[in-house]
Structure formats: structure tokens, C-alpha cells
Amino acid sequence: MVPLSWYLIVAAALFCLGLYGVLARRNSVAILMGIELMLNAVNLNLVAFWRYLEPARMSGQVFAVMVFAVAAAEAAVGLALIISLYRLRRTVVADEADLLRG
Amino acid sequence: MTIPQVIFVVIAAVVLVSAVRVVASRNIVHAALWLILSLFGVAALFAVLEAGFMAVVQVVIYVGAIATLIIFAIMLTRREMREGGLQTHRWWPLPALLAMALFAGLAWLLGSLPGTGATPPALAGDDSVLLLGQALLSPEHYVLPFEVASVLLLAALVGAIVIAGDSRK
Amino acid sequence: MVNLGDFFYTLGMWLQGLLMRAGLSESAARGVFSALVAALLPLLALLTAVPLIWLERKWIARLQDRMGPNRVGPFGLFQVFADMIKIFTKEDITPLGADRIVFALAPVLAVAGVVGLWAVIPFAANAFGVDLNVGVLYLVAVGTLSTLAIMLAGWSANNKYALLGAYRTVAQMISYEVPLVLSLLVPVLLSGSLGLNGIVAAQREVWFVFSAPLAALLFLISSQAEVSRAPFDLLEAESEIVAGFNIEYSGMKFGFFFVGEFLHSFTMGLLGATLFLGGWTGPGVDAYPALGAVYLILKGTFVYFIFVWARATFPRIRIDQMLDFNWKLLTPLGLFLIPLLAVVNRGLSESSLWLRNAALLGANVFLAALVLIILGTRGRSARMRAASAAGPAASRR
Numbered sequence: 001m002v003p004l005s006w007y008l009i010v011a012a013a014l015f016c017l018g019l020y021g022v023l024a025r026r027n028s029v030a031i032l033m034g035i036e037l038m039l040n041a042v043n044l045n046l047v048a049f050w051r052y053l054e055p056a057r058m059s060g061q062v063f064a065v066m067v068f069a070v071a072a073a074e075a076a077v078g079l080a081l082i083i084s085l086y087r088l089r090r091t092v093v094a095d096e097a098d099l100l101r102g
Numbered sequence: 103m104t105i106p107q108v109i110f111v112v113i114a115a116v117v118l119v120s121a122v123r124v125v126a127s128r129n130i131v132h133a134a135l136w137l138i139l140s141l142f143g144v145a146a147l148f149a150v151l152e153a154g155f156m157a158v159v160q161v162v163i164y165v166g167a168i169a170t171l172i173i174f175a176i177m178l179t180r181r182e183m184r185e186g187g188l189q190t191h192r193w194w195p196l197p198a199l200l201a202m203a204l205f206a207g208l209a210w211l212l213g214s215l216p217g218t219g220a221t222p223p224a225l226a227g228d229d230s231v232l233l234l235g236q237a238l239l240s241p242e243h244y245v246l247p248f249e250v251a252s253v254l255l256l257a258a259l260v261g262a263i264v265i266a267g268d269s270r271k
Numbered sequence: 272m273v274n275l276g277d278f279f280y281t282l283g284m285w286l287q288g289l290l291m292r293a294g295l296s297e298s299a300a301r302g303v304f305s306a307l308v309a310a311l312l313p314l315l316a317l318l319t320a321v322p323l324i325w326l327e328r329k330w331i332a333r334l335q336d337r338m339g340p341n342r343v344g345p346f347g348l349f350q351v352f353a354d355m356i357k358i359f360t361k362e363d364i365t366p367l368g369a370d371r372i373v374f375a376l377a378p379v380l381a382v383a384g385v386v387g388l389w390a391v392i393p394f395a396a397n398a399f400g401v402d403l404n405v406g407v408l409y410l411v412a413v414g415t416l417s418t419l420a421i422m423l424a425g426w427s428a429n430n431k432y433a434l435l436g437a438y439r440t441v442a443q444m445i446s447y448e449v450p451l452v453l454s455l456l457v458p459v460l461l462s463g464s465l466g467l468n469g470i471v472a473a474q475r476e477v478w479f480v481f482s483a484p485l486a487a488l489l490f491l492i493s494s495q496a497e498v499s500r501a502p503f504d505l506l507e508a509e510s511e512i513v514a515g516f517n518i519e520y521s522g523m524k525f526g527f528f529f530v531g532e533f534l535h536s537f538t539m540g541l542l543g544a545t546l547f548l549g550g551w552t553g554p555g556v557d558a559y560p561a562l563g564a565v566y567l568i569l570k571g572t573f574v575y576f577i578f579v580w581a582r583a584t585f586p587r588i589r590i591d592q593m594l595d596f597n598w599k600l601l602t603p604l605g606l607f608l609i610p611l612l613a614v615v616n617r618g619l620s621e622s623s624l625w626l627r628n629a630a631l632l633g634a635n636v637f638l639a640a641l642v643l644i645i646l647g648t649r650g651r652s653a654r655m656r657a658a659s660a661a662g663p664a665a666s667r668r
Contacts, residue, residue: 001104001106001107001221001222002106002107002110002150003221004222005212005213005215006110006114007147007151008212009208009209009212009213010114010117010118010147012205012208012209012212013118013121013205013209014117014118014121014140014144015208016201016202016204016205016208017118017121017122017124017125017201018121018125019197019200019201019204020125020197020198020200020201021124021125023196023197023200023201024125024190024191024194024197024198025125025189025190025191026189026190026191027130027189029130029134029172029175029176029179030125030130030133030189032172033124033125033133033134033137033172034124034125036137036141036164036168036172037121037124037125037137037140040140040141040144040164043144043156043160044144044147044148047148047151047153047156048151050153051151051152051153051222051225052222052223055222055223055225057237058230058233058234058236058237058238058243059237059244061153061155061156061230061234061237062234062237062238062243062244062247064153064156065156065159065234065238065251066247066251068159068160068163068164069251069252069254069255070251070254071163071164071168072163072167072168072255072258073254073255073257073258074258075168075171075172076171076258076259076261076262077258077261077262077265079171079172079174079175079262079266080261080262080263080265080266081265082175082179083175083178083179083265083266084265084266086178086179092179131370131373131426135373135423138419154403154404154405155405155408158403158405158408158409158411158412159408161412161415162408162411162412162415165412165415165416165419166411166412166414166415166418166419166448167415167445169419170415170418170419170422170441170445173422173426174422174438174441177426177434177438229404230404231404231405231465
């Protein structure tokens, strides 16, 4: 059977890839995609732990459902902000939204 | 390698290769499509973990809603149909190094944790959807986080409409 | 002893026995059999499209007081094959500057989003692709593939009008997913199971269309809007000047979209029959389970006839009217219907079957009457406002 550590390592790899996406990309939507990858890695971790440690209690799945809800809310508001920024400044490059810079 | 292990390796390969294409693709619409493939792969992993409800909800929420929203946002924020130009910062080796170091550390840590090589305990025969519903709605379990999450979603709904709405009206 | 009454089960068991005798272990034989069913179901789905297109064209023609295809073959039966040959032989053009891979992928996803629905539909008591315990959610999930396909089709064509058409079509589809999912929740509520087999089994005594006709109506309307079929087909109708997201598609790729749309409509008919009309239940299914498949096809074709009837009867709805209708009528209706039915169902869960179903029916009728009264008063006040705005002379007439 598949050991738990395999799932955890895949989740860690996904998380690190998402982190790279957030830090290295210029386009705001690409940054948001990196965030979605990180949230997916977290969900994978949660569900793997639920299955392997205590499948009788539903806490793992409930936690994952909460992460779904938060991810959806954050994606909606984030993309609304990006669209609004594009309307004002005609750019989605994160570096160019620097009006408040001192 | 047993058959479940082969299946896991194949699905995990799909997830990770797609994730690499997401963060490394020059064309951002292609990046969104690779993201969709990666999300499908994670849903398949949920199904392998016998969390069927999670798998289907993952497809409905992430692929059906969030990925569609991302594609819409990409298309509404492009100045032209074709995309060119630099997609990553000039100093991209630094985040790459950081991510790889983090992954190495995590992999070593997770590999050496006790109790992570075990085979999973058997699932109870009960319907997990029923149990999940009861856990989400019963007062001694998680009804309060559930209600708070609903309020959060409502706030996000209203907020997104207000922020992205047409301010010229 | 061959029990031909349970045809599909017997066939399946015989095939697996054959595989096991050929040397495979039991799980390997089951795996190969599952792969066989997985290959067969899409084939069955796509083959259904052939008589379906002929049937629809004949029905629409008769509803419009004309004959329909009657040249190619007796009663025009080979018309579909003629159309297929025509589409196969058309030139397959990929526009300059289009994204080739995505352009080719979109029609495939469109058909996949339809054929995937057939995996969970129970055709008889023992004839189904897979008995998912989250079947209803799986239906919603596979439906999102169609939405994705249209978005990709519109973008990859490198054509502003295709993109705009795709935006509007996807906006319509995701808007109407809300009342669709709400109406799907009602059979789940009444049967206590998210799996389609459980929903069909719970309709043995009373079909859900009699317990919750308003939910059935909601499903009928929103499923047709979801599929972009008349009267909701403003964005891709043949008589509209720009054909929407599939403007750059030609040849077999366009054929995929075309077949996918027809098949999606029929699949929604099958789903309506499964969720509200009792699926494979009917007289005699306990003795001869294979009869269930016949019943399901008949019921599905009946619901499909209602769709064709609506297509031939109603005028097309404008997109702003469509979205108003969705967000201001259908979604609040669904949102009020579910708690009402939940309370009635729970409150009378101890009573007899007939009392509970009568109460559910009464709740539906009450809600429908309420909606009609509200619409009536709003309509009257709007008319009076318009009349008084036109001037005192006009309102005195």
C-alpha cells in the first residue's frame, strides 16, 4: 500500500512549487495561481492525515471543507481586486502597483 | 511496486508536472490550463484516498468555479490577444533556491517522522457523506465554523461584486 | 440457468466468468470488465445521438406544421447519416494565430462533459456504470467541463466575437447552474441519498414529480438554459448573425459541439426521468429487472419531447431577460423551496407516505401560487405605472 509519507512529500512539493510561483511571477493572476496550488497542497495534507490517522472522526474532512470555502472566498475577492486594479492602472504586473511606495 | 502504488505515482506525476508548467509557463492562459489539470490530479488523489465527496467537491469548486474565474480574469486583463514579455522576475533563481531548500527540508522531515510508513486503517462501512454532514451540522461538532464559513462566503460575494462592479454607474 | 429477465446482470456475470476462465484473477476480471463498460458507455451515448437528431427534427417539423426530412431514405431516416457525411468531408480550418492545442481540445472537452454524465445514470436495477455515493455532485462536476470547453473554444479561436460570445454563454451557463443545483438538491432531500441509485430506489411508491412538481419545473427550465437550448439559445442560434463561440469551428470539430449539445439535452432528459420520474421503476421491474432500461428510455424520451415542445413553442429570450429571470425568479424560488420542503418532510416524517407526499405537494402548490400572485401584482403595478406615465389621456382610455 501507499505509505503516508508519499502523500505528504507530494503535498510538500506542490506547496514549494506554489511558493515559487508566488515569489517569482510578475503577473498578479499568476501569483494567485501559485496561492491556489499552496491551498491544494494543504488540502491534500489534511485529507491524507484524515485517512491514515483517524478516518473515524470527520475532523480532517471538515477542516478541508473549511479550506475550500476560504480558498473560494479569497479567489473571488482577489480576482475582483485584480480586475479593479486593471481598470484603474491598465496593468496586472504586481510591481507596477506602487503608488503608495515612499 | 503494487498496483495502488503505481496508480499513486502516475497521478502524483501528473499533479507535479502540471504544477511545474503552471509556474514556469510563458503564456499565462496555458498556465491556467495546466492549473486545471493539476487540480484534477489532486481530485484524483482525493478519490484514491477514499474521500469521494472531497474529490467531487474539489472538481466543482476549484475547476468549475475558481479556475473559470481565473480564466475570466486573465482574459479581462489582457491588452492584446497574444502574450509575450517576461513572466518571471529577473532574480527568479532566488525563489527557486528557497523553494528547493524548503522542499528538501520538508521531505527529510516527513520521511523521518514515525508512523508515516504505515498502511491506512480500514474505513468504517458507514456512509462518509452522512458522517461529514453530521459533523458539519451538529452542535457538539462543527456547526459554528460552518456558519462562520457561510458568513465569510457571503461577505466575499458582496465584496467581490462591489469591488469589481462598474464604478461608472 | 439463464435469467433473461435480468439481462444486463447476467451478461456481465457471464463475461466476467469468461475472463476468469481465461486465467485472470477475480479482481483482474472485474477490472477488465469495468474497462469494457467504460469504453462501451460513451459509444452507446454517441450512438444514441443518431436516432435522436432524426426524432427531434421530425418532432419540431410537425410542431411547426411541416414535414421535416423525408427525402433521404424512408421517412428521412438516413438524413442523419447524410449530415454526418457532409460534416466529415468539410474542410477542417484552424484560424491563423489560434492556439492549436486548445482549439482542438475544446470540442473534445465539450463531448466529454456530456458523455461523462452517462457513467452514473442507473439504466436498470443492476445496469449502471458506477454506483457513486456522491452521484448528484458528480453530475454537477462533470457539467463544469462543458463550461470550461466553451470558454476555451471562445478564447482559442483568436477572434474577438468568438471570445465575446464565449463570455456571454459561460455567464449564462454558470448563472443557471445555481437553480439547477438547487433543484437537484430536492430529490436528494426527499430520498436522503446523494447517489442516483438511492434516489431511484426511493421513488418506488411515489415519483418525486408528484411530491415536488415545482422542483421538477425548476430542473426542466434550468437544465435547458444550462445546455443553451431554446428558448435560451440566443447566443448560438442559427438565425443569429454571429454564431457565438463556435464561429471559427468547421468540419468535425463543429460536429462535436453540435452532437454534444443535442446529447446534453437528451442526457438532461434522462436525468430528469431518473431524478423526478422514477428512473427505471415501473410495473414488472421486480420480476424482469431489464425492463427498467426500457422504462427509463421511454421516460427520458418523454422529457426530451417536452424540451423539443418548448423549443418549438417559445420565442427566444434576450440575455438580460434571461439573467433577470434566473437571479430574480428561479434562484429565490429554489432557495425558498428547499427549506420549505425540508421542514414539511421532516415534520411529517413519522406520518404515512400519502399524507407526507400530499403535504409536500401542497407546499409546492402554495409556493407556486405565492410566486404567481407576486408576479401578478408586480405586473399590474408596472402596467399601471406605464399607463400613467404615458399621460392622463392614455390612462383614461
